[in-house]
Amino acid sequence: MNTVENRRRSLSRGIRGSAFLAGLALAVSACGTPSSAPPGQAGGDEGGEGQKVVIGIGGQTLLTYLPTTLADELGYFEEEGLDVDLQDLQGGSKALTAMIGGSTEVTSGYYEHTIQMQAKNQPVKAFVNMNLSSGLxxxxxxxxxxxxxxxxxxxxxxxxxxxxxxxxxxxxxxxxxxxxxxxxxxxxxxxxxxxxxxxxxxxxxxxxxxxxxxxxxxxxxxxxxxxxxxxxVRTPEGLQEVFGTDAWPSSSLYATEAWLEKNPETAEKLATAIRRTLEYVAEHSGEQIAAEMPETFAGGDPSQYAAVIEELKLTLSKDGVFTESGAEAVLETQRIANPEVGEAEIDLSQTYTNDFLN
CATH class of the missing domain: 3.40.190.10 (Periplasmic binding protein-like II)
Known part of the structure; x- marks a missing residue:
């Protein structure tokens, strides 16, 4: 059995009970996360080269989401055979809602939303991690x-x-x-x-x-x-002081498990493009990275923008991998801050995967 078939088999186990979700109306809970999710919007990987993927971003100019835009600017998505459309949705909950509603297929948002959705019995999974701190x-x-x-x-x-x-x-x-x-x-x-x-x-x-x-x-x-x-928590020291951890995964790419099951090759291409981008960031200066980003993102001060990017590099992931300890730190935060998570039974292994980074 090949790698893609293995992924399909593994992911299908997590979504067998979710088929009934198709057709449910979109609802937004008091905490801003959707209360129900259709099982996926894409038609699968049959499209081949240049497959269109719509990614909603929870605030595109924010540096926490820099790898998503940078991957596009560097041409890495295109090199992977994807036609990616980035949509700036100005907030993580808005980006999540757009994906659940079907106007986007993948979200560049914070990992914690996958935990929130599991508490609602909705299968959403992050498949590449970009940041080891929330940057807040x-x-x-x-x-x-x-x-x-x-x-x-x-x-x-x-x-x-x-x-x-x-x-x-x-x-x-x-x-x-x-x-x-x-x-x-x-x-x-x-x-x-x-x-x-x-x-x-x-x-x-x-x-x-x-x-x-x-x-x-x-x-x-x-x-x-x-x-x-x-x-x-923009620095490792601040992260340790506030959350008591060295890793608090935040910005990531996530999708419904149904979409991942239908589109494993596309998910792998997206994860590969982001991993290549993280490697690029680690190997280049803030000035070099800023030069690749849209000019408008610099706010009229390219040197200042480059300096902030240089500082950001300290908290970016180097390989896109999620760690169990990092996921547990995010869950602990959610149990405290989000009543809908509270004491809900959460299986963290169903909220993220590193399978597409192989």
Whole structure:
């Protein structure tokens, strides 16, 4: 039996009970993740060379998703025989919803969404890992820097997130819980990513926000001083301090198990392209990488953009592989921050796979 047939056989075991999901209406739960998922949108790998794949990204300008865009810019998807269409959906929960609704086939989003979907008995699986850290930071707006000096001071305040139910939202809830508060002690507002997020914090539309790069660096340039940051997992040290782990898989490619079962060759090509991109990043400077990215992503300051990419390299995966310990760290966060996961029975082995990286 060849490798592809092995994968089909293995994956089919995980989806035999999910066929009844076809045709269910799309619904979005209170935490922002869909409550039901159709079993897949693609027609299989029969399309051959140049097969079209639509990938929804949870905020394309955010550096946590850089490998997805960079793989496209370097031509790696095309070299693998794929015609990839990247769609910027401005938030992880929105990207997940688009995939479940059928407008995209694969999501470039945070791994934690696969855990959330399993808690709803929906088979979604990540198949290549891009980042060993969520890259998040809790930033206080300038107007509140004298009154918000700790996470405890967020009680009753308005915190900006990319979208409700997204990883930024989960991070707020995790921090509140870890500081002895209810997870709804602070309100959250969707501010998206990129210029909308920077403007919301700069203009004081929110009291604080969960932000990622390059938005944090752009904000600093706009306000002329270093912003007040209360919690920061952009570095390995910060990751260890907040989550107590060396690896917290975040940005990844994931799809429904049904799509993976129908499209194992395509999944392998996508995983290979991302792995090649991670190797490229490890071997090149931030300046060289920035030169390959869309010019608009630099926000008018290519040197600053390159410097932030150089720092980002510290937390990117080198090989795209998921580790059991990293997955367990994400699950622990979800049990604390997400009531829908809570004490639900979760089989982590069904939320990710390294099979397509062989």
């Amino acid at each position: 930071a809790l930033v206080v707006s300038e107007k509140n820097k004298d009154t918000i000096k700790s996470v405890a001071d967020l009680k009753g305040k308005n915190v900006g997130v990319t979208a409700p139910g997204s990883s930024t939202d989960m991070f707020v809830k995790y921090l509140l819980s870890q500081n002895g508060m209810e997870i709804d002690a602070a309100a959250v507002s969707a501010i998206g990513a990129g210029s909308s997020a920077v403007a919301a914090v700069e203009q004081g539309q929110v009291d604080a926000a969960i932000m990622l790069e390059p938005d944090i660096t752009v904000l600093e340039k706009r306000i002329g001083v270093k912003p007040t940051i209360l919690e920061d």
